Amino acid sequence: MNPQQAPSPRTTIKRVPQRADYERDTIYQILDEGLVCQVGFVDHGQPFVIPTAYGRVDDTLYIHGSPASRMLKTLLQGIDVCVSVTLLDGLVLARSAFHHSMNYRSVVVLGTATLVQDAEQKLVALKAFTEHVIPGRWQEVRSPSRQELAGTLVLSLPLAEASAKVRTGGPLDDTADYQIPVWAGEIPLKLTATTPITDLRGCEAPGFQTSPRQIEVPIYATNYSRQ
Amino acid sequence: MNPQQAPSPRTTIKRVPQRADYERDTIYQILDEGLVCQVGFVDHGQPFVIPTAYGRVDDTLYIHGSPASRMLKTLLQGIDVCVSVTLLDGLVLARSAFHHSMNYRSVVVLGTATLVQDAEQKLVALKAFTEHVIPGRWQEVRSPSRQELAGTLVLSLPLAEASAKVRTGGPLDDTADYQIPVWAGEIPLKLTATTPITDLRGCEAPGFQTSPRQIEVPIYATNYSRQ
Numbered sequence: 001m002n003p004q005q006a007p008s009p010r011t012t013i014k015r016v017p018q019r020a021d022y023e024r025d026t027i028y029q030i031l032d033e034g035l036v037c038q039v040g041f042v043d044h045g046q047p048f049v050i051p052t053a054y055g056r057v058d059d060t061l062y063i064h065g066s067p068a069s070r071m072l073k074t075l076l077q078g079i080d081v082c083v084s085v086t087l088l089d090g091l092v093l094a095r096s097a098f099h100h101s102m103n104y105r106s107v108v109v110l111g112t113a114t115l116v117q118d119a120e121q122k123l124v125a126l127k128a129f130t131e132h133v134i135p136g137r138w139q140e141v142r143s144p145s146r147q148e149l150a151g152t153l154v155l156s157l158p159l160a161e162a163s164a165k166v167r168t169g170g171p172l173d174d175t176a177d178y179q180i181p182v183w184a185g186e187i188p189l190k191l192t193a194t195t196p197i198t199d200l201r202g203c204e205a206p207g208f209q210t211s212p213r214q215i216e217v218p219i220y221a222t223n224y225s226r227q
Numbered sequence: 228m229n230p231q232q233a234p235s236p237r238t239t240i241k242r243v244p245q246r247a248d249y250e251r252d253t254i255y256q257i258l259d260e261g262l263v264c265q266v267g268f269v270d271h272g273q274p275f276v277i278p279t280a281y282g283r284v285d286d287t288l289y290i291h292g293s294p295a296s297r298m299l300k301t302l303l304q305g306i307d308v309c310v311s312v313t314l315l316d317g318l319v320l321a322r323s324a325f326h327h328s329m330n331y332r333s334v335v336v337l338g339t340a341t342l343v344q345d346a347e348q349k350l351v352a353l354k355a356f357t358e359h360v361i362p363g364r365w366q367e368v369r370s371p372s373r374q375e376l377a378g379t380l381v382l383s384l385p386l387a388e389a390s391a392k393v394r395t396g397g398p399l400d401d402t403a404d405y406q407i408p409v410w411a412g413e414i415p416l417k418l419t420a421t422t423p424i425t426d427l428r429g430c431e432a433p434g435f436q437t438s439p440r441q442i443e444v445p446i447y448a449t450n451y452s453r454q
Contacts, residue, residue, distance in 0.1 A: 010273065015296055035318075035329065038265040038311055040276035046237065047274050049267035049311035051333050069242050084265055084276035088418070091262075093439065095429065096369040097357045098379070102262065106278050130324045140409045142323040152325070170426040178429040182367045183439040185426040191315070192419050199397040199412040202322065202405040212320065212410040 055128030094171035282355030
């Protein structure tokens, strides 16, 4: 929690600076736990914010998509981009409407995205996408064909200019409000997996599995066990 | 699912248009279920994407914050804004890395934000924030004081230019890949509440409640019962 460590003036958090965190570990942890990022870019003066999957390898964030994607085509012009990842950790119920809040961990990355042209790096990035969602999955499934590789654009964004913002804990009420007889506190929120839905279209395959294997990922709290 | 109903060319979904939905009901439902939106705006040519809470009243989206907020100060210049809300509904595990996907419901709103100056409308908006998070909460807690109202900026964004994009269902694999003996299907994800953490600082108040009351909100699946 040291605002002095901000990598640049424009990633210095100004509102509620005590919630700022510029540590690499915090930033990586949030990015690795998140599943969807929001990509902000400007096209003909209009800002757009588009949700998409992503992967991280060391200090590089990867996004990908079809060569027909407007977002990717626009980013390929070498324009500035802002990527935001937000994890919602809880609702904070105070005794006044004003002091209601949310607990969250968020990361904002600024930079310029670059097309990944090196074939090996592209494969590393695509592996990161799959492994990000389901660790171990890359080894289990069919690897991308030459045609699929050609049909996928991968863009890299350095994590050089990134900052995290974190709120934890309960409500902070005005002193007089502690007399108000209403429940106050935090309701923690967690993204959890419910019962997996097996795709039965492959059920005639030899060795067909009706249950996913055990994987240790925080969100898969339930029902994700090896057959 | 009718792309012809897009309210404007720039909210017409071009990538995977069969996932587009311009129905008011779909858009409102996603906005009402979401808790955090991502606000995209341009400041000196640089796009920023900032997560924040929001409220909806009819066809208006409200965001709010401190008068010191750069985001609000920038938006008050009457510039274009893009607000994105994404609900992650599931992981889609295919038999090839290429066909892995996610199920989601997302809304993108384009427009210009306006300062809410009318005192009554401002109060309606602030009520919408509180009720959005916890229906019924507005009546239970202390209403905003004159000072708090003065210290809060509320901006309105019409939902005139909005579109939704939705993916549901399992993986769509290449025909040959159905022979691969790996589990495939959907792992549904759900934002759930875990055990509430009571703020004990008010426990000397008469009528102090140690448990939150029963509230019917989809995410509060557990442990949120009246004392």
